Amino acid sequence: MKHRDTSDPIAWARRINPVWKVRHGLDQVAEEWMDHLQAADPERLRICCEIAAFLSRGPGYGADPKPWFYGGLFSLATREEGQRFLSNHRLTSAIIPALAHEPKSEQWVAGLSAVTRDLIKRLRTAIGNEVATRWQGRGA
Numbered sequence: 001m002k003h004r005d006t007s008d009p010i011a012w013a014r015r016i017n018p019v020w021k022v023r024h025g026l027d028q029v030a031e032e033w034m035d036h037l038q039a040a041d042p043e044r045l046r047i048c049c050e051i052a053a054f055l056s057r058g059p060g061y062g063a064d065p066k067p068w069f070y071g072g073l074f075s076l077a078t079r080e081e082g083q084r085f086l087s088n089h090r091l092t093s094a095i096i097p098a099l100a101h102e103p104k105s106e107q108w109v110a111g112l113s114a115v116t117r118d119l120i121k122r123l124r125t126a127i128g129n130e131v132a133t134r135w136q137g138r139g140a
Contacts, residue, residue, distance in 0.1 A: 009049035010034070013073060016056075020066050024088045031074055033085050044076050051075050051130045058126065067123055071095045073126050076135060095123040097131055 052072030
């Protein structure tokens with residue numbers, strides 16, 4: 001299996017997602033999310049997968065790519081979609097634009113270590129930049 005081949009970002013995301021060990025069924029939720037987007041908005045699915053592929057390469061050697069991947073994958077979720085799909089996944093919901101600055105999320109982030117808060121800040125910035133670049137006001 002070629003995990004580095006991102007020429008088809010949707011196929012790549014579907015190939016990578018089940019490989020990683022994640023908590024609370026995030027892999028299954030991500031699969032449901034991709035199925036939802038495939039039916040509702042295939043273009044948004046493509047862009048989310050592109051963002052996930054790009055970001056998962058960015059954290060650097062030795063860094064865990066999973067928060068970058070899942071943050072990118074859910075980056076274009078609306079508030080309602082984020083709440084629906086990520087209600088049991090605090091970190092991912094805390095970094096996607098639609099939910100990042102909600103009071104409940106901010107309260108949770110405030111209680112984390114400085115290292116984790118820094119990671120969240122870097123994730124939010126990177127995701128925000130990619131969404132602005134790739135989505136360019138198409139609306140999500």
